[in-house]
Amino acid sequence: MKYFRLIWKNAWRKKIRTSLTILSVFVAFLLFALLSAIGFAFRGGVDVADAERLIVIDKISLINPIPISYLNRIAATEGVEFVTHASWFGGYYQEPRNQFGQFPVNPQTYFNMYPEFNMPAEQFEAFKSNRSGAVVGQELADTYGWKIGDRIPIQATIWTKADGGRTWEFDLEGIFSTDDPRGSTALMLFQYDYFEEARAFAKGTVGWYILRVAKGADPVRVANAIDLQFANSPNETKTSTEAAFAQSFTKQFGNIALIVTLILGAVFFTLLLVSGNTMSQSVRERIPELAVLKTLGFGDRGMLGIVLAESILIMLMGGLLGLGVGWVLVQGIAKGMAAFLPGVYLSPAAIAGGVAMMIGAGILAGIFPALTAMRLSIIDALARA
C-alpha cells in the first residue's frame, strides 16, 4: 500500500490514454452488468424455484385444462403434503400491451404454497372473504399506481363471461411483496370460485396443479406416482419439479438466449483486448523510467508488483464504475420491464464474477509488461533512454 501514490502517478502519466482505457473498460463492464441482469431474467426464475414444489400439467400441452376432480386424487397420493391449483387468465389492463400474469386461485392454499409472498393478515382476510376480490404484487401496484380499494377492470382475451361480457372487475384487497430480491411479484391473483362461476366455458377445469412434497418423500417418486395414476385417462399428466418446469420454459426461448450470450462474450473479449493492448503499450514506453526505479533499489518482485498493480488499478477504476452505473440502470430497467420481462436482476454472484474478471483481465493485460519490467537489465534499459 505504501507504493499506492507511485502506482497512481504512474497510471496517470499519460492522462488521455489512461482516461480512454478506463472508459473502454467502463463500457465493457456496463454491458456486462446489463446483460447479466437480463440473462438472469431469461433464466426465468430457475434460481428461485423451490425443490419441494411440483407442478402438474396436462401431458399434451400446458394450455390444455385439467379436471378439478384431480385435486382430491392428487392430494391423496402418498408423499403429497398438500396441493393447490392455478389457471391462466391472460387478460390485459386498459390496453393490450399492458399484459401481465393473472391467475384465478384458491387464496388459502395458494398462499400456503408460496410462503415467500408476504401480505398483511387483515388484507389476506379481506381477500378471502370477497368473491370478486383480487391481490397484486408490489411491482404491479407500482407500475399501474393501484391502491387498496381500487376497482380494477381486466379485459379478457380468452375467458368471456357467461353473460357474454369480456370485462372482469376486481376489488383490490391486498398487495403482497417478497423479501427475495430475485423474485418477481408482477402478478395478480383472484378467486377461482368467482372465475369458475362466471366463465362461459371450460367449467370444472384448472390450468395446473402445484403440490408440496411431504418431508422425507422423494419428489421423483411422487411425480411418477401421480403421472401413473392418470395414465390412459383422457387427461394424462406430466409432473415435474418447479425448477425443471421453469427451465423448460427458459429452454423454449432456445438458442436465442445462448446466441446473445455468445455475441456478448465476443464483444466483451474485444473490449478487453483493446484496453489490454494500450496497457502493455504504455508500460513498454516507460521502460527507461522503470530502469531508473530499479537503479534506486526496487527489487525484481517490487517491479512485478508495481506494474501489475497499475494494470489492475486501471481495470478496477473502469470496471467498478461500469458495474456501478450498470447497477443503477438495472434498477430502472427492472421497473420498466417488470410486466414484460420480470426478474431483471443483477445478482451478487454476477457482481462478484465481474470483479474477479476485472482482476483477471488486469493480470492478463499486465503480466507480460510486468515480467519485462522484472527482468529488465538496468544497463540496457538506461542505454535505450
Place this chain on the structure above:
Amino acid sequence: MRGLRQIFAVTWLNLRNLPQRIGSSVVAVIGVAAVVLVFAAVLSMAKGFERTMISAGSDDTAIIMRSGSTSELTSGLSNDQTLIIANAPGVLKDGDTTVMSAELYVIVDVKKKSTNTDANVPFRGVQPGAFEVRNGVTLVEGRMFETGKNEIIIGRAAQREFDGLDTGSTIRFGQTEWRIVGAFEANGSVSESELWTDVRVLQDAYRRGASFQSVRVKLQGPGSLQDLKDALEADPRINPDVMSEKEYYSGQAAPLSRFIKLLGYPLTILMSIGAVFGALNSMYSSVSVRGKEIATLRALGFGPISILFSTMIESTLLALVGGVVGGAAAYLVFNGFQVSTLNGASFSQVVFNFAVTPDLLINGLYAALIIGAFGGLLPAIRAARMPVAQALREL
C-alpha cells in the same frame, strides 16, 4: 489542387508505413469489426423473425377472430358464426363455395432437437381451403392428409427443428396416435413452423365440439375488407375482430422484434462508444509515433490541413476495414442460421432464419465510418497543430 495533391501525398506516406504501427492498428480494426459484427448479428435476428412472420400474411386474405382476442390461440368461434362469415359480403367465391378455411389452433409439446426438451409447437386444424387462402403453400413430400383420419402434414421448418416429425413416422399426443403423411413449404413463413391436420379430427381429439378459433377468407378486391368488417360488426350474432392477415401477423411479430431492437440498438451504441475509445487510442499513438515525420513534412512546406486530412483518412480507412471484416463475418456466420424461439404473442414456437440483409450491412458500414471519423478527429487536430520547431528538436 495543390492542397489535394498534398493530402494525397501525405496520406500515401502514412499508409505505407502503417505496417510499423500494426499492433495498435489491428486492435482498432478488431474493435470496429466487433461492433459491426454484433450490430448485424443481433438485428439480423429481428429481420429474420419479421420476414418469417410478415411474409406469411397477405393483404387479400382476411382473418376473423372473436373480438378482443390477442391471437388465434385465445379466440373462439362457433360453427354458426363461421357460416355467417362464409356468406358475408366481400368474400371471394369459387362458384357457389366460399374460398375460406375455418381453423383450430392448439399447442402440443414436441421435443426440440437442439435442447432435447419440450417446446410449444403449434398444431393447426384446417379446412380444404387452407391452401387457397394462403399464398405459396405447397406440398413437397408425401401426400395430403385424408379428411376424417388422424393424419398430419408438417411444415419443413418444424420438421428440421423438432424431433420425430419425419414423413412416414407416427407421433402420439395424449391418447391419440397420428400418422405423418407429408411435408409442406410456405416460402419460409411462419406456417412452416406448424403441424396441419383436418380440423374435424382435431376438434374431436381435443374435445372442442364444433368450435373454431379463426376463419380465413380470400377477399374479392381492395375495398372488400371494409365491406366485410362493416357487415360482420353490424351483425348481432357475431362479435368479431376482422383484419387482413398481413396486419394480424405484423401485430404478432411486433413485441418480440421490438424487444430485439430495444436490445440491439443501445448495445450497438454502447459498443460503438467503446470502439471510439479504441480508435482514439490507436490514432493518438500513431500521431505520437509519427511526431518527427509530421514535423519534417511541415518543415518541408506541407500545410496543416494536409496533415489533418491524412490522419482522418487513415483512421476512417482502418474503421472501414474493420466494418468490412465485421460485416463479412456476420454474413458468413449468421446468415441463414436457423433458430426457433417462443413467440410470446402466440405462446408457440416460431422457426426462422437469421437474415443479414444488405441494408443491415450498409448501416454497419455507416457505423464504422462514424467511429473512424470520431476516433480520428481529435488526434488529427493534435497532429495538425503540433509545433514544428519543438517536434524537430526532439529528434
